[in-house]
Amino acid sequence: MKKINQTFLTAIEKELQHQVSRLDETHTVIYHEMLTYHMGWTGEGAGEKARGKRIRPLLVLLAASASGGNWEKALPLAAGIELIHNFSLFHDDIQDKSETRRGRLTAWKIWGVAQAINAGDGMFILANLAMGDLAKSYPAEMVLAGEKIFQETCLNLTRGQHLDIDYEKREMLSVGDYWTMIAGKTATLIATSMQLGALFGNADEETQNAYRDFGHYLGLAFQVQDDILGIWGDEALTGKSTASDLLEGKKSLPVLYGLEKDGEFAKKWKEGPVKEADVREMAQYLEVEGARLKAQRQADQMTDLALKSLQMANPQGEAGDALFSLAERLLGREA
Numbered sequence: 001m002k003k004i005n006q007t008f009l010t011a012i013e014k015e016l017q018h019q020v021s022r023l024d025e026t027h028t029v030i031y032h033e034m035l036t037y038h039m040g041w042t043g044e045g046a047g048e049k050a051r052g053k054r055i056r057p058l059l060v061l062l063a064a065s066a067s068g069g070n071w072e073k074a075l076p077l078a079a080g081i082e083l084i085h086n087f088s089l090f091h092d093d094i095q096d097k098s099e100t101r102r103g104r105l106t107a108w109k110i111w112g113v114a115q116a117i118n119a120g121d122g123m124f125i126l127a128n129l130a131m132g133d134l135a136k137s138y139p140a141e142m143v144l145a146g147e148k149i150f151q152e153t154c155l156n157l158t159r160g161q162h163l164d165i166d167y168e169k170r171e172m173l174s175v176g177d178y179w180t181m182i183a184g185k186t187a188t189l190i191a192t193s194m195q196l197g198a199l200f201g202n203a204d205e206e207t208q209n210a211y212r213d214f215g216h217y218l219g220l221a222f223q224v225q226d227d228i229l230g231i232w233g234d235e236a237l238t239g240k241s242t243a244s245d246l247l248e249g250k251k252s253l254p255v256l257y258g259l260e261k262d263g264e265f266a267k268k269w270k271e272g273p274v275k276e277a278d279v280r281e282m283a284q285y286l287e288v289e290g291a292r293l294k295a296q297r298q299a300d301q302m303t304d305l306a307l308k309s310l311q312m313a314n315p316q317g318e319a320g321d322a323l324f325s326l327a328e329r330l331l332g333r334e335a
Contacts, residue, residue: 004319008061008062012058012075012078013051013054015078015079015130016057019083019130023035023126031119034116034119035126037107037110039051040102043104044104049103052102056081057079057081057193059190059197059215060074060078060194061078061197061319062323063194063201063315064197064200065317065319066319066323067202067211067316068201069201069203074134074200076131077130077131077146077200080150083123084153085189086123087121090107090119092161093107093116094120095161107119128150131143134200138200146199153191153192157184157188157189159184160184160188161185163180164185173256174256175256178251178256179220183216183220185223186222186223187215187216187219188219189219190215190219190222191212191214191216192215193215194211195208195215198212198313211309211310213305214313217309218302218306218330218331220302221299222330225299227252227295228296230244230245231245231286246274247274249274253298254292255269255286257286258285258286261289263285265285268285306331
């Protein structure tokens with residue numbers, strides 16, 4: 001299983017570099033460098049850690065292969081999915097004023113906000129051009145159907161990001177508001193990775209939908225688990241400070257449960273921004289008031305739904321085994 005994953009990841013990297021090379025021209029050297037830096041290929045600290053895990057394009061190829069398709073033909077799709085993900089990160093870093101990503105300075109900190117916005121826009125266009133390359137290997141009507149799903153997903157991504165930014169200013173939020181936001185911001189691209197992988201693997205519509213549902217619930221479970229780790233995780237394992245979510249006032253699922261309980265946590269939260277000295281106490285309030293347990297139960301429920309959907313999709317062969325293995329790894333992250 002490790003072998004097939006590595007084969008796919010190597011091919012994905014090559015395809016991504018091919019797609020980004022459209023900007024590798026004399027008069028756009030810096031523009032090209034911004035993208036290669038963001039993708040983790042160049043600059044100080046370049047390498048595997050700077051590239052990220054490439055989970056979404058890997059899911060695309062595993063779904064295509066496990067559906068009986070030719071995964072190599074689906075490489076432009078895998079690249080398009082990963083480029084869209086990185087387009088969202090380009091803009092995310094600016095909107096969140098994040099100065100670092102994966103241990104390196106973000107693009108806007110090096111080249112400025114204006115150029116980073118433009119580079120993110122360029123990444124979006126490159127993603128769409130990559131999707132267009134599917135026409136070399138698939139019927140036009142299939143590519144058109146895939147493009148429609150892809151564009152709807154991009155719109156859902158921006159909806160989720162809009163809500164995420166909007167929620168920062170809103171005092172009253174419900175748990176329902178949270179699910180709506182993460183369905184767009186986190187789950188939609190993972191769901192589409194699976195659905196389109198199955199589509200271009202020649203799976204029938206019922207199987208495509210099962211793969212899509214798996215991706216949807218995987219995205220929801222992953223985000224809830226990330227929220228839990230953001231408050232109670234082991235920093236040595238997550239690489240993220242457990243103080244940051246509370247200090248930034250992030251309205252994660254445990255926080256919303258705590259506010260809903262209207263106990264000591266809610267009282268302290270309403271007094272104003274959380275101070276670093278209060279982080280541990282605030283996390284204890286959440287745990288005592290049951291917010292951690294409720295969030296974990298939700299993560300467990302989404303995990304069960306994800307695995308049931310994957311079983312319904314019935315992925316085949318070595319790619320199918322690798323898909324189940326990857327799903328269990330993603331859904332069972334250690335706290």
